[in-house]
Amino acid sequence: MSKRGATPPPEGILVKRARSSSPQQAANQIAISSSNDERQQALIRTVKRTSGLEAPIISLAGSHGAEILSCRFDPSGQNIAACSADRSVSLWRTYSPNANYGLLSNMHKAPILDLQWSLFSPLLYTVSADHTLHVTDLTSGQRVRKLQAHRGIINSLDRTMAGGAGVELVVTGADDGTVRVWEGGDEGAKQPISVFEIGCPVTSVCWSADGANIYAGALDNEIHVLDLRKNEQVYSLAGHTDTPTSLSLSPNGNFLLSPSFSSQTIIHDVRPFSPSPARIHRVLMGAPAGFESTLLKGAWSRDDGGRRVAVGGADRTVCIWDVESGRVLYKLPGHKGTVTAVDFHPKEPIILTGSKDGTMLLGEIEPSLAL
Numbered sequence: 001m002s003k004r005g006a007t008p009p010p011e012g013i014l015v016k017r018a019r020s021s022s023p024q025q026a027a028n029q030i031a032i033s034s035s036n037d038e039r040q041q042a043l044i045r046t047v048k049r050t051s052g053l054e055a056p057i058i059s060l061a062g063s064h065g066a067e068i069l070s071c072r073f074d075p076s077g078q079n080i081a082a083c084s085a086d087r088s089v090s091l092w093r094t095y096s097p098n099a100n101y102g103l104l105s106n107m108h109k110a111p112i113l114d115l116q117w118s119l120f121s122p123l124l125y126t127v128s129a130d131h132t133l134h135v136t137d138l139t140s141g142q143r144v145r146k147l148q149a150h151r152g153i154i155n156s157l158d159r160t161m162a163g164g165a166g167v168e169l170v171v172t173g174a175d176d177g178t179v180r181v182w183e184g185g186d187e188g189a190k191q192p193i194s195v196f197e198i199g200c201p202v203t204s205v206c207w208s209a210d211g212a213n214i215y216a217g218a219l220d221n222e223i224h225v226l227d228l229r230k231n232e233q234v235y236s237l238a239g240h241t242d243t244p245t246s247l248s249l250s251p252n253g254n255f256l257l258s259p260s261f262s263s264q265t266i267i268h269d270v271r272p273f274s275p276s277p278a279r280i281h282r283v284l285m286g287a288p289a290g291f292e293s294t295l296l297k298g299a300w301s302r303d304d305g306g307r308r309v310a311v312g313g314a315d316r317t318v319c320i321w322d323v324e325s326g327r328v329l330y331k332l333p334g335h336k337g338t339v340t341a342v343d344f345h346p347k348e349p350i351i352l353t354g355s356k357d358g359t360m361l362l363g364e365i366e367p368s369l370a371l
Contacts, residue, residue, distance in 0.1 A: 051348040051364040054096040057334065061359040063090035063100050066111075068354035070297060070341045074117045077346045082354055083112035083126060091138070094345070094362070104141060107134060113295070114156050118168060123186060125170055127154035133172055135186060144186040152176035152201070155295060156246070159184055160207040169193070171214050173202030179216045179226060196226050196233070203295055204246045208270070209253025215270070217244030217258060223268065237268045239280050245289065246297040250306040255281055255323075257298045259311045263289045265298065267309065267323065282326050290314025290338060294356075297341040303349050304368035310351060312339025318353050320365070334361050 049056070066085035073080055073094065080092040089112065091102035108128035115126045122138045131154060135145035152175030159170045168184030177200050180192040196216070204217035213234070214226040223237035223244060242262035249256055249270075256268040267282040269275070289296060290313070298311040308329065310320045318339050320330040337356030344351055349367045354360045 049364070050367055051345075051350050052095055053350060053362060053364055054098070056364050058098055058362040059359060060092055060098060060100070060362065063103055064088065064358045067337065067356035067358060068340060068360060069111065069295075070114045071352055071354035071360055072115065072117060072341075072343045073345055073352060075119060075346065077348065080352060080360070081115055081117065081124060082360055083115045084358070085111035087112060087128075089115065089124065089126060089136075092360075094350075098362075102138070102141065104136060107136065107143065108132060110153075113154065114297075116157055116159050116170075118184065119159060119161055120168065121185065123184075125157055125159060125184070127157045127172055129153040131174070133157070133170070133182065135184070137186060145188070147182065147190060149180060149182070149192075150174035150176050150178065155202065156204045158205050158207050160211040162211055169207075169211065171205045171207060173198075173205040173216055173218075175201040177201060177218075179205055179214060179224075181214070181228065194228060194231055196224075196231070198224055203243055204258075206247035206249055206256065209249060215247050215249075215256055217247050219243050221260075223247065223256070223258060225270075237270075237279055239266050239268070239278060239283075240264065242289075245295045248298050248300055248309075250300050251302050252306060255306070257300060257309050257311075259287060259289070259296050259298045261289050261293060263287065263313075265309075265311050265321075282321075282323065284309070284311075284319075284321050284326055286319040286321070286328050286331070287311040287313035288315050292338065294338055294340055296339075299343045301344045301349070301368070302346045303344070307368045308344075310342045310344065312342050312353060312355070314338045316355070318342055318351065320351070330365060332363060334363075335359065 064084040071082035083089045089104040093099045108130045110129035112128045124136045126134045131150050133147040133149040137144045154174040157172045170182045170184045173179050179196040181194040200219040202218050206215045216224045221240045227234045240260045242260050244258040244260045254271050256270050259265045265284040269279045269281045300306045301308040312318045316335045318332040335355035341354040349365045
């Protein structure tokens with residue numbers, strides 16, 4: 001507490017400190033009058049910053065003329081890529097001056113539904129409703145590969161490093177009811193390495209931590225677990241009453257996050273020996289899917305090892321839960337449309353959100369208290 005030395009101000013106004021011990025401290029202090037206190041004291045609250053962002057909340061806007069369908073940090077956390085229904089991909093700097101340094105227009109002939117950064121090279125993978133998988137070299141901005149990957153809309157993709165081989169593998173899932181595995185990089189065969197027939201439209205795909213299994217969410221409300229070596233389905237994960245919209249693996253590889261059209265988000269236990277026969281670790285509520293049948297993309301926090309998960313909703317907010325307790329930690333507002341995609345920064349407590357309003361928001365959150 002700090003006493004005022006001058007005449008008390010009128011009730012309810014903000015008081016600005018004239019001096020502070022340092023410019024940084026001054027920038028982070030707010031003084032609020034409290035006329036209920038007989039001594040007319042001011043409460044000095046310090047806004048604690050938790051990341052390297054220029055401000056606690058940053059808007060990234062102006063690049064897309066339609067809804068953003070996916071947005072992700074690169075493996076270093078220095079860059080952001082977003083894809084949109086306007087058939088373009090925008091590239092941004094995470095930190096000041098947060099420049100939109102690239103716009104790859106008309107990459108596909110239809111909306112771009114998902115994207116992934118390569119794990120080891122300056123490449124970007126994108127899939128679209130035009131049934132193709134593109135590989136773009138970000139150093140030149142030129143497409144280096146185009147694959148006629150499916151016979152239907154491609155909803156999702158993921159990538160992994162093949163164990164010991166040093167080869168990046170890409171998996172795609174589409175409305176044609178198949179899951180296909182491709183050799184990644186700027187060179188490779190035009191034919192898939194493996195094809196799995198699911199029998200109904202596939203809405204989401206995700207690699208296991210070791211790259212041996214593929215998780216595929218489908219219109220039958222199940223998550224099919226596919227063994228790449230055996231080239232067959234080994235089991236499935238049940239629990240959803242409607243279609244899973246996305247899949248995301250925890251940083252330790254033990255749990256799988258899956259939002260769904262039922263507005264129910266399930267965390268599945270995918271360890272080899274699960275203590276639960278149903279393999280359901282948590283059931284989370286709070287992110288409404290709405291009636292638009294949007295494939296909402298969830299994410300795990302990575303700076304704290306996966307103690308939190310986040311999913312956007314049709315209520316234009318982002319819901320962040322504590323994994324162990326299942327408690328809602330945040331309901332973050334700011335968007336003017338359904339929040340379609342979220343991602344966590346790999347090293348800092350920063351969350352990235354993309355929306356149907358065509359904008360993205362960067363926001364810092366509190367570090368995990370359990371660390």
